[in-house]
Amino acid sequence: MTTLPRNPFPVNWPARFGWLALAAYVVWAAAQLDFTWSRFVSGLDNAQRFLSRMFPPNFSGDKWEMIVKGLTESLEIAIIASAIGIIIALPIGLMSARNLSPVWISWPARLVIALCRSFHPVIVAIIFVKAVGFGAIAGIGALVIASIGFISKLFAEAIEEISLKQVEAVRASGASFFNVLTYGVLPQVFGRFLGFCTYQLDSNLRNSTMVGIVGAGGVGGTLFAAFQRFDYDFVLAILISIISLIFAGEILSNILRAVFLDNKTISGWFGKGTSTTTVAKRGEEE
C-alpha cells in the first residue's frame, strides 16, 4: 500500500489571510465608532430600566384611538401608493426590457429606475414634505417612488427572461403591438408580476409605518412622538399593533398568491383540493 496522497483538506492560506484582515478591520472600525465595553455594560443597565418601563403595553382608551387613527392612515398610504406605483411601474418596466424596446427607450427608463432605487424612502419623504407639506400626501409620494423603482426593475428582468416563441407566434398572426403585449408577453409574466406587487404592498405597509418619523403621515409620527416623550409603554403598544398589522398583511398576501398562482379555491382549502401537500403546508403556517 502506498502512502496516502495529498491532504484532502489543504489549508487555504489566502482565505486565512482574508479572515485575519477582516478581524483587523472589525477592531479598527469598532475603535473608530467608539465602541467600548463599559458603554455596552452601562447600556445593559439602561436596557433593564427601558424594558421595565415598556411593560405592560399601554392600550388604554385614547391611546388606542391614536393607534387606530395612525394605522388606518398608514394602511391608506400603503394602498394608494402601491396602486399608483403599480400603474406607473407597468409601462416603465415594459420600456426598460431590452428584448422588447429599442436602446433609446430602454436607456432612459433604466435611468429612471436607478434614480428611484438609489434613495431610501425616508429621504424621498423628506423631499416630498418640503414640496407638498406635512401629511399623508408626502408619504404617498415617497412610497410611489420606491414602488416604481422596485416593481419596474423586477418586472423588466422578468420580461427579459420570457420565451420569444409565443411572442413570435402572436406577431405572425398579424397582431398589433398592443395585442402582442397582452397575448404574448403579459400572460408569461403575470404570475411573477403579481408576486412583486404583493411583496411591494407588504413593503409599503412596513415603510408607511415609518415615513411618519419625518412628518409624512401615518403611525410613524405617533411612534416618534411617544419615543421623544419617553412614553415607552405606549411605544410597545404601537409596535405590537404594527407587527400584528404586518403579520395580517403577510397572511393575506400568502392567500392571494395561493389563489392566483396555485389556483386554490375555497373548497380546496377544506380538503377537496387536488394538490393536498401545499394546502396542508399552508394550513400549518396559518
Add this chain to the structure above:
Amino acid sequence: MSTPDATTAGMNAINREWRRFTFEQRFIRFAFYFIAVAALVMSLRHIEFIPEFLYDAPAQVQDFFARMWPMDTAYYGKSVHDALIETLNIATLGTLLSILLAVPVGMLAANNLVPFAPLNYFAKLILVSSRSVNSLVWALLFIAVFGPGALAGTLAIAFRSIGFVGKLFGEALEECQRGPIEALTAVGAPKASVFTKGYWPQVKPAFWSIALFRWDINVRESAVLGLVGAGGIGMAMDTAQNLFRWDQVAVVLLTIFVVVILAELIVTYIRKKVL
C-alpha cells in the same frame, strides 16, 4: 360548489366553451379584484387631503432646487466625509454582526438540520419579528438603551438584517442534497464535521451572495439612521436640513447617491468574480 355551466356544456358538447378557470376560481379571483378596488376607493375617500398644499407644490419644488444650487462643496470636507466613513463602518459592522447572529437562527429554522418542529417555528418567529420592525424603529429602541451614536446604529442594522439573512440562509440549508450528508453520517463523522464538510460547501455560494446583497441594502439603510440620531451621514443631513441649508443637503444627497451606486457596482463585480 358545482359549476353551473358544466351541465349545460355536457348537453351540447359542440358549442362547448372552453375556459381556463372554473367558476369558483373565477369567482374568487374577481372577489380579490373587487376587494382591491374597494380598498383603494375607500382609502382615497377617507385619506386626509389638503388640496391647498398641492397648488403651490411646483413653486415649492422649484424653490427647493433653486436653493440647492450652487452646492456648498466645502461642506463635504467639513463634516460629510467623516460621516460617510462612519456610515460605511456602521453598514459593514452591522452586516457582520447580523451574520454572526443570523447563522445560528437560520440553522435552527432549517427543518433538515434541526428536525424538531417547535424549534423551527420559534426560529421563524424570531426572523419574522426582526423583519417586521423597521431599521429606524430598531434605531430608536437602541438609542433609548445605548444613547445616540454609532453603536445604536450598528445594532439597529444588525437586528434588522437578522430576519433577512437568517431566512435566506435557512432556506438555502433546506435545499441541501441528502447525498453528501448521508455519506458523512455513514462513516461516523461527528456533527460538527457533517456541518462543515456536508452542508457548508453546498450553501457557501448562497451564503456569500446573501451577505453581499445585505451589505448593499445596509449601505442604503445606514444612510438614513442619522435622521433619528444613530450616527452616520444622516446626522450631517439632519443638521443641514434643520438649518435650512439646502445647498448642504444637496451635497449629502449627491454623496449618498454616488456611494449607493458604487456599492452596487462593487457587489456586482465581486459576484461575477467570485461566485
